[in-house]
Amino acid sequence: MTNLLLLIPVAIGLGLLGLFAFVWTLRSGQYDDLDGAAERILHEDDEY
Amino acid sequence: MAGCCPAEAALALAGPEAAGRPARAGALEQAAREIRPGVALLQLMAPGMHCGGCVATLERALSRAPGVRAARANLTAKRLSIEYAPAETTAAAVADVAEAAGFAVHPALDADSAARAEAAETRDLLARMGVAGFAAMNVMLLSVSIWSGADAATRDLMHWISALIALPVVVYSGRPFFVSALKGLRAGRLNMDAPISLAVILAACVSVYETAHGGAEAFFDAAVMLLFLLLVGRYLDRLMRARARSAAAGLMALQPRGAVVRGADGAAWTALEAIRPGDVTVVAPGERVAVDGVVVEGASDLDASWLTGESAPETAAPGAAVRAGAMNLSGPLAVRATAVGERSSLGEVAALMAEAESRKSRIARLADKAAAVYAPVVHLVALGAFLWWIGDGATVREAAFVAIATLIITCPCALGLAAPMAQATAAGALFRRGVMLRDGAALERLALVDRAVFDKTGTLTEGRPAMRAPGAAAGAALPLAAALAGGSRHPLAQALAAAARAAGVVPGRVDEVREVPGYGVEARTGGETVRLGRAAWVGAGEAEAVEAAEASAVWLSRPGAAPVAYLFDDAPRSGAVEAVARLEAAGLRVSILSGDRPGPVAALAARLGVSDWRAQAGPQDKIAALAAMNAEGARTLMVGDGINDAPALAEASVSIAPASAADIGRAAADIVLVGEDLRAVAEAHALARRTRAVILQNFAIAAAYNCVAIPLAVTGHASPLVAAIAMSSSSILVVANALRLAGGGPRTAPGRGARLPQAAEAAA
Numbered sequence: 185m186t187n188l189l190l191l192i193p194v195a196i197g198l199g200l201l202g203l204f205a206f207v208w209t210l211r212s213g214q215y216d217d218l219d220g221a222a223e224r225i226l227h228e229d230d231e232y
Numbered sequence: 233m234a235g236c237c238p239a240e241a242a243l244a245l246a247g248p249e250a251a252g253r254p255a256r257a258g259a260l261e262q263a264a265r266e267i268r269p270g271v272a273l274l275q276l277m278a279p280g281m282h283c284g285g286c287v288a289t290l291e292r293a294l295s296r297a298p299g300v301r302a303a304r305a306n307l308t309a310k311r312l313s314i315e316y317a318p319a320e321t322t323a324a325a326v327a328d329v330a331e332a333a334g335f336a337v338h339p340a341l342d343a344d345s346a347a348r349a350e351a352a353e354t355r356d357l358l359a360r361m362g363v364a365g366f367a368a369m370n371v372m373l374l375s376v377s378i379w380s381g382a383d384a385a386t387r388d389l390m391h392w393i394s395a396l397i398a399l400p401v402v403v404y405s406g407r408p409f410f411v412s413a414l415k416g417l418r419a420g421r422l423n424m425d426a427p428i429s430l431a432v433i434l435a436a437c438v439s440v441y442e443t444a445h446g447g448a449e450a451f452f453d454a455a456v457m458l459l460f461l462l463l464v465g466r467y468l469d470r471l472m473r474a475r476a477r478s479a480a481a482g483l484m485a486l487q488p489r490g491a492v493v494r495g496a497d498g499a500a501w502t503a504l505e506a507i508r509p510g511d512v513t514v515v516a517p518g519e520r521v522a523v524d525g526v527v528v529e530g531a532s533d534l535d536a537s538w539l540t541g542e543s544a545p546e547t548a549a550p551g552a553a554v555r556a557g558a559m560n561l562s563g564p565l566a567v568r569a570t571a572v573g574e575r576s577s578l579g580e581v582a583a584l585m586a587e588a589e590s591r592k593s594r595i596a597r598l599a600d601k602a603a604a605v606y607a608p609v610v611h612l613v614a615l616g617a618f619l620w621w622i623g624d625g626a627t628v629r630e631a632a633f634v635a636i637a638t639l640i641i642t643c644p645c646a647l648g649l650a651a652p653m654a655q656a657t658a659a660g661a662l663f664r665r666g667v668m669l670r671d672g673a674a675l676e677r678l679a680l681v682d683r684a685v686f687d688k689t690g691t692l693t694e695g696r697p698a699m700r701a702p703g704a705a706a707g708a709a710l711p712l713a714a715a716l717a718g719g720s721r722h723p724l725a726q727a728l729a730a731a732a733r734a735a736g737v738v739p740g741r742v743d744e745v746r747e748v749p750g751y752g753v754e755a756r757t758g759g760e761t762v763r764l765g766r767a768a769w770v771g772a773g774e775a776e777a778v779e780a781a782e783a784s785a786v787w788l789s790r791p792g793a794a795p796v797a798y799l800f801d802d803a804p805r806s807g808a809v810e811a812v813a814r815l816e817a818a819g820l821r822v823s824i825l826s827g828d829r830p831g832p833v834a835a836l837a838a839r840l841g842v843s844d845w846r847a848q849a850g851p852q853d854k855i856a857a858l859a860a861m862n863a864e865g866a867r868t869l870m871v872g873d874g875i876n877d878a879p880a881l882a883e884a885s886v887s888i889a890p891a892s893a894a895d896i897g898r899a900a901a902d903i904v905l906v907g908e909d910l911r912a913v914a915e916a917h918a919l920a921r922r923t924r925a926v927i928l929q930n931f932a933i934a935a936a937y938n939c940v941a942i943p944l945a946v947t948g949h950a951s952p953l954v955a956a957i958a959m960s961s962s963s964i965l966v967v968a969n970a971l972r973l974a975g976g977g978p979r980t981a982p983g984r985g986a987r988l989p990q991a992a993e994a995a996a
Contacts, residue, residue, distance in 0.1 A: 188386070188389070192374075192393060195370065195373060196370060196393075196397070199366055199369065199370045200366075202366065203362065203363065203366040206362045206366075207359065207362070210355060210358060210359055210362070215355065215358055216306065216308070216309075216351070216355075217306040217307055217308045217309065218308060218471075219307045219308045220284075220287055220305065220306055220307030220308060222284075223283060223284025223287060223307060224284060224287070226284050227284065227288050
C-alpha cells in the first residue's frame with residue numbers, strides 16, 4: 185500500500201508532464217504547418 | 233529547386249509584368265499592417281507553393297530582399313508571412329520578389345477570418361484529443377491493476393483516483409460531442425453524437441455512484457477511451473478538410489479588392505466598397521476590371537473567359553459594356569462604373585452560388601443516416617434490458633447498471649470511426665495523386681453520381697490556344713509573323729510566338745512595332761507596313777467564314793501578297809479522352825455544357841465521343857440545366873473551372889475544379905485537381921465508390937460487433953474489462969479496414985498528372 189502512495193503520484197505526475205509538454209507544443213504553433221515541417225527537415229543550409 | 237513546380241513558375245512569369253499595376257500595389261499596401269514600430273507584417277497567399285523546395289526558394293528569396301526583416305512560409309496554408317520595414321521598401325516590391333521567384337501571390341486579407349476561426353477550432357480539437365489521450369492512458373493503467381486483482385480499499389482508491397482524472401476530462405474533452413448532440417436535438421434530429429454523449433455521461437455517472445458505494449465495477453476507462461478514439465476520428469476529418477481548404481484558399485482573390493478611381497484631385501486607389509456607380513476607374517493592362525461598367529476611354533482586348541467561357545478575347549472600345557472580373561489584355565481603359573460589388577455580375581454569380589450551396593448542405597451524411605437508425609434501436613434495447621431485469625426480480629440499482637452497461641458497450645465507437653477513418657484514408661490517397669478533397673461528404677456524394685457534366689474551356693481543354701500546323705504560304709511567312717507576335721500580349725499572338733519558337737523559326741527583323749489595342753500588331757519592314765491581327769483590319773475579306781467556324785484565326789498581311797491565316801485550337805487537356813471513357817464505362821452519362829461558340833464545342837465533343845453537348849450556355853443556363861437534371865432525379869457531377877461555372881458547381885450534387893480554375897470556381901467546388909491530368913476525375917470517382925464500400929463494410933463490422941456485445945450486456949456479463957476489450961477490438965478492426973484504401977487501385981502514371989513532391993524533388 186505504501187509503495188502505491190508513492191508510485192501513483194509519480195505516474196500521474198509524469199503523465200501531467202507529458203500533457204504540459206503537449207499543450208506547450210500546441211500553443212507555440214508546432215501543429216500549424218504539418219506539411220511544411222515534414223519538408224523542412226530536408227533543407228540543408230538553413231537555420232531551422 | 234525552382235524547377236520543382238515548373239508549370240506554376242512559368243505561368244507566373246508569363247503573366248503580366250508586375251510594374252504598372254497600381255490597383256495591385258494599392259491592395260497590397262492595404263493588406264500590410266504595422267506590428268511593431270517601423271516593422272510591418274504582410275501576409276500573402278501563394279497558391280503555387282507545393283513542396284519543401286518551393287518553401288526554401290521563397291524564404292531564401294524573400295529574406296535576401298532589401299528591407300525584409302523575416303519571411304516564413306506556411307506550406308499547409310500556402311501562406312507567406314513577411315515582416316519588412318516600410319521605410320526601406322514597399323509591400324508591392326516585396327510581392328514582386330515573390331513573383332520573380334516564380335510564384336503568383338496575392339494579398340491574404342482577413343476575409344480569411346473564417347479560415348482562421350477554423351484553424352483555431354482545429355487546434356482546440358487537438359488539445360481536447362491530447363487531454364483525452366493522457367486521461368485514457370492513466371485511467372487504463374489504474375484499471376489494469378484492478379483487473380489483475382486489486383480489491384477492497386485498494387480498488388476503491390484506484391476508482392477514486394480514476395474518477396479524479398476522468399471527470400474533468402469528460403467535461404472538457406466531451407464538450408464537442410455534447411454541443412453537437414444538443415444542437416441536433418434542438419433541430420429535432422438524432423445524430424451520431426447523441427448516443428455518444430449519452431453513453432459517456434451515463435458511464436461517468438454510474439461509475440461515480442458505484443465508486444461512492446464501494447462497488448466493484450466502474451467504467452471510467454471506457455468513458456475516456458471512447459472520447460479519445462472518437463476525437464482522433466474527428467481530428468482526422470478536420471485535418472483533411474483544412475488541407476483541402478488551403479487548396480481552395482484565396483476565395484475571390486482574383487476579384488479585385490479595389491480600383492484606381494479618377495477623382496477631382498487626381499487618380500487614387502479606392503477600396504471596392506467605396507466605389508460608387510458613376511465613378512470612373514482606370515484599368516491598366518494586366519489588371520482585372522473591378523466593376524461592371526461602360527468604357528469611356530481607350531481601346532483594348534478583354535479576356536472574359538472565366539466569366540463567359542468564351543475562349544476568344546472581346547474587343548473593348550468606348551461605349552462597350554464590360555463586366556467585373558474580366559482581364560484587361562492590351563491597352564489602358566477608363567471604365568465608368570454602373571454596378572459595383574454585390575450588384576455587379578460577379579456579385580450576382582456569388583449570390584447564386586451561396587443559394588445553391590445552402591441547398592446542398594442539407595443533404596444528410598451517411599454516418600448520420602446510420603445514427604438515425606442505430607440510436608433508437610440501442611436506446612430501446614437498453615430500456616428493454618432494464619424492464620426485463622426488473623421483471624426478473626432484480627433491484628432498480630442492478631437493473632439500471634445492466635441497462636447502462638448496455639448503452640456503454642454498444643456506444644457507436646466503431647460507428648463513429650467508420651466513416652471519418654475511411655474518408656481520411658481515401659483523402660490521403662487522393663492527395664498523393666493530386667486530388668484535394670474539401671469535405672469527406674463529397675466522397676459519399678461522388679460515389680453515387682450517375683451523370684457527369686463537363687465545362688469545355690479550361691476544363692476539358694487547356695484553356696490556352698495552340699497553333700495548328702500552318703499552310704505553305706503561312707509557313708513561309710512565319711518568321712515575319714513571329715516577329716510581330718512577339719510585340720503583343722494577346723493570347724493568340726503569344727501562342728503564335730511560342731509555336732514559332734518551338735519550330736525553331738528565328739523571328740525576322742521588323743521596326744517600329746506598335747500594338748493597336750483591339751485590332752492587332754503593326755510594324756514596318758523595308759519601308760512597308762505589315763500587320764498581324766483581325767481579318768478585317770489586315771484586309772482579308774473572306775475571313776469571317778473561317779473565324780466563325782471551329783478555330784480562332786490571326787491574319788498576317790504583307791505588301792504584295794495575299795493575307796494568310798494562322799489557325800488556333802484549344803487543345804484537349806491530357807487524359808480528357810480517357811477520363812470520359814472511364815466515366816462512361818463506370819455507367820455515367822457524360823455531357824458537355826459550355827459557354828463557348830457551337831463550332832469548337834462540337835469539334836471537341838466529337839473528339840471525346842460525347843454526343844450530348846450544349847454551347848453558349850451562360851451561368852444562369854448552366855445552373856438551370858443542372859437543376860433540371862437534379863429535378864429528374866439524376867445525381868450530377870459537375871467539372872468546371874470558370875466563374876461562369878461557379879453556380880453550377882455549387883448546384884451539382886458534387887463538383888470538381890482544376891487548380892487552374894478561377895478562385896471562385898475552386899471555392900465552389902468540393903474537389904480540386906492539383907495536377908493537369910483529367911484522368912484524376914475518373915480515379916477520384918473510382919476511389920469514392922471503393923470508399924463507400926469500405927464505409928458500408930465498417931458499418932457491417934460495427935453491427936456484427938453489436939450482435940455479440942448486446943446479448944453479453946443484456947445478460948449482465950458486460951464487465952468493464954469485457955467492455956474495454958470489445959470496444960477497442962472493434963475500433964481497431966474498423967480502422968484496419970479503412971486503411972486498405974491507402975494503397976492499391978489503379979494509379980495514374982506519374983508525370984504532370986500527379987505532381988508528387990517526392991517525384992518532383994527527385995527529378996529536380
